Every structure is written in structure tokens, then in C-alpha cells.
């Protein structure tokens with residue numbers, strides 16, 4: 001068995017980032033030198049995915065344009081002697097086939113994944129959220145590891161998990177391990193947004209998944225939850241209730257999740273990527289240090 005198809009949901013409205021997202025997709029917001037979704041695509045490509053299906057929605061055409069080959073721009077850079085900038089467009093030539101489908105009503109992440117059913121069919125597939133980068137400069141290989149686990153374990157779902165501070169479990173789906181929680185382990189349950197007291201631990205679902213097609217029947221049977229949205233975590237929970245195996249894979253220490261869905265995490269992600277920029281890191285550090293401590297003491 002091999003997994004070469006990834007579904008990338010990018011249809012959400014991004015209301016927590018208004019007014020920034022009023023007329024531009026949050027997945028196209030810059031983090032350092034690239035838009036968020038380009039990091040996602042580069043990560044998936046490095047992990048061996050060669051077919052990407054974006055689930056898009058209103059106002060998201062900038063994403064489709066971004067991955068087109070822009071022959072006019074390339075010719076213009078050549079003619080104007082800016083050949084060195086051509087390297088910045090190398091991502092256009094990744095060995096990837098792109099597909100697009102629409103989520104016609106924004107009924108939540110679970111619903112967005114369900115919208116891919118007709119295209120995905122019975123194949124196993126990856127889901128990678130288009131608004132989350134894994135690892136500084138998307139250096140993570142976790143999806144490759146998750147695919148390996150999926151193919152060798154007979155599980156119907158493998159989810160990436162990240163340790164979060166106990167005060168933050170309330171924002172995430174939290175894994176309850178079946179036994180000891182090693183690097184890879186089976187889930188007994190998944191609790192959506194528990195309080196710190198109720199939480200069975202502090203390992204939060206982290207924007208990357210591998211599924212068999214069994215997830216589609218669960219999504220179709222999932223009733224809308226909070227905010228009228230169909231939650232992907234509810235469908236994963238249903239898999240567990242049906243007695244199917246769901247595995248968790250922890251993100252490594254160098255595989256931090258950068259979620260750009262709210263201003264605090266977006267600002268922090270931009271700052272971290274900018275501070276790691278190969279050309280501007282030193283200058284930025286000096287200038288920021290001076291801003292933070294104008295007296296220089």
C-alpha cells in the first residue's frame with residue numbers, strides 16, 4: 001500500500017483574523033518569505049505526496065494562482081536581468097499534480113474533508129490543514145512517518161499530536177492513550193476542547209492526519225456540533241467507537257506546530273521565521289533588541 005494523495009482544506013473563513021482575511025485567504029498570509037500554504041505544499045512534497053486536492057471556498061482563488069506556472073513572470077525576470085529571482089519560483093515546478101474542489105457552504109473542517117469524498121474514493125489519504133506549518137521552515141517529516149505507521153499497522157487513522165501546556169488543552173482535541181503514550185501509540189479516545197481538569201493528558205491533535213476511506217462514513221454520520229460545524233475529531237472518535245484502530249504520532253522536538261489561525265500565534269510564527277531568515281536574522285535581532293530595550297542596558 002502507498003499513500004500519495006493529500007487533501008488540503010483551505011475553505012475556512014478565517015474570522016479570527018479579520019480584517020486581514022476579509023478579501024484574502026488566511027492560507028496566503030506571509031510567514032517570513034512565503035505564504036503559509038506554500039510551506040504546507042513543500043512539506044507534503046518532501047514527504048512523498050504527489051497529488052494534492054485543495055478544498056477551496058469563496059475568495060480563495062489566490063491559492064490556485066499561486067501554484068500555477070507563471071510563464072509571463074518568468075520571461076519578465078529573464079528579460080530584465082533578474083535571473084537570480086527565478087530560484088524563488090522553483091516551487092512552481094514541484095513534481096505535484098494539483099486538484100481543486102469546492103466546499104460550497106462552510107460547515108466546518110469535517111465537512112470540508114467530506115467534500116473530497118467523490119475525488120478520493122476508496123484510497124487512503126493524508127489531510128493537512130492549510131493554515132498550519134509543521135516545523136521551522138516546514139522541515140517536518142512527520143507525515144512520512146505517519147504514512148509508514150498507517151501502512152504497517154492496519155489502523156484506519158493516524159493523527160499527529162503535539163504537547164501543549166495544560167492551560168491550553170481547552171482549545172484542542174486531546175488524545176487519551178490506550179496504554180503508555182510513547183512516540184507512537186493507540187488512542188482510547190479523543191476529547192474535544194476539555195477543561196484542564198477533564199483532560200486525559202496534554203497531547204493535542206496537530207493539523208496532520210492519515211485516513212482510510214472509513215472516515216467518510218463517519219463524517220457523513222456526524223451531526224453538527226459547536227457552531228453548527230461538522231467536527232473532524234467527532235468522526236475520528238466514531239472510528240474508535242466502532243472498534244477501529246486510531247494511532248497517534250508525537251511531533252518531534254524540532255517539529256513545532258505553527259498555527260496561524262489567530263493573531264497571537266500568527267505574529268509569533270512570523271517573528272520566529274523572520275528571526276531565522278538566512279539574510280536578515282542578524283539585522284533583525286539587533287534592531288529588535290534595540291526596540292525592546294531602548295536604553296541598551
Ligand code: UTP
Pocket residue numbers: 009010011012013014015016017027055103105106107108109111112129130131132261
Ligand atoms: P479553522 O478551524 O481555523 O476555521 O480552520 P476557520 O473557519 O478557517 O477560521 P475561524 O475559526 O473563522 O477563524 C482550520 C483549517 O480548516 C479549513 C480552514 O481553511 C483551515 O485551513 N476549513 C475550516 C475549511 O476548509 N472549511 C471549514 O468550513 C472550516
